[in-house]
Amino acid sequence: MSTNRMRYETLVKRYHADLYKYACWLIGDTSIAQDVLQEAFLRAWKSIDSLQDDKSAKAWFITIIRRENARRFERKQFDLVDIDFIHIEDEKTMSDQQLITTEIREHMMMLSEEYREPLLLQIVLGYSTVEISQTLSLNQKTVLTRLYRARNQLCHVVNQTEKQRS
């Protein structure tokens, strides 16, 4: 097996699960997320020589995925969101935790992308605010404000759900 092939396989195994989660929540549709991720990994494989250091692979993949997602909108306007993975089961039969989970998932997709994406990078991929500001080409203060507002909205959802249940 070639060195490039081994390197590619290591990167797939290490990052594909987190990147899939990130893509699902960025796009709001699991089928499209799978397509975008497959295209992104194809691009990554084709240009694997340009990745100098595997330590920066995660940021490299994120850049490719974001570009691939942007290309999708250049090609066609999509009527999203058909979020097939949000609902777990009937509300009446849900436990408190399941209800909170469903509410968070619904509200996550209601957040505008400018708030949702920094939160995804921080919570799903463990990015620091500095890394987020570099990835999204934003001022760090802007990132802090967006993270604050996104968390605040989800915090409100959790509190409201807990109140309604009690």
Place this chain on the structure above:
Amino acid sequence: MDEITLRKLMSGVSADELKRENQPKSPELEAARQEVENLDNTIKKALDVSLPSDFEARLLAIPDDETIVKPSVPKNQKPIIYSLAASVVLAVLVLLLQPRHDQNFAVSAFDHASHVHSLSSPISYNTVNQQLEAFGAKLEGNIGQVVFVKPCRLKNQSIMHLIVQVNDAPVSVYLLPEQSNELLSSSQDGKLIGVPMQNQSRQVYLVGEDQANLQQAKQKLKDKLSFQI
């Protein structure tokens, strides 16, 4: 606790970072930090998405689909590379005008199929037709459970590749592009069998392990697969 500290906590700035910023370590700050941590854990759990069982295999199979890797070329060597590329293009054009040997396509098709026949996630009928639409094809009924649909590159052509489960065994269906001049014929390599079919002047190549399954798939495709004219 002041508003700025609370905002920082809610932005995911860690307690350690706040300490470095000389924020006093108060029980109030600790309680607020704990609350944000709990919220983050709840959000993290809520964002869990189950990974399709064969997704990793599909990503790992990408180099088999696309074996051409562009090596990085220093800028000053590019003119030489372009001249060489032009010569290669000319040679390829001459070769393309020659009659094609159909065995090559079967070999590529067998090799490709053997890498992806392990996939097993069902794909919805609508998703299959969305992919086929870009290729000018359409399924007008059920041909069996489709578990893979993707354009692949085989012999430098973009070919739509479907895998259909027929009697619980995978059958690869390759839809060749309209302008393809491949001459297809039946072939086998000991394990896999390949059979061609013609559908509305478009060429289709089926690969599987069982002749009966191939004939069954062929009949279904004749009835249900149509191409835009």
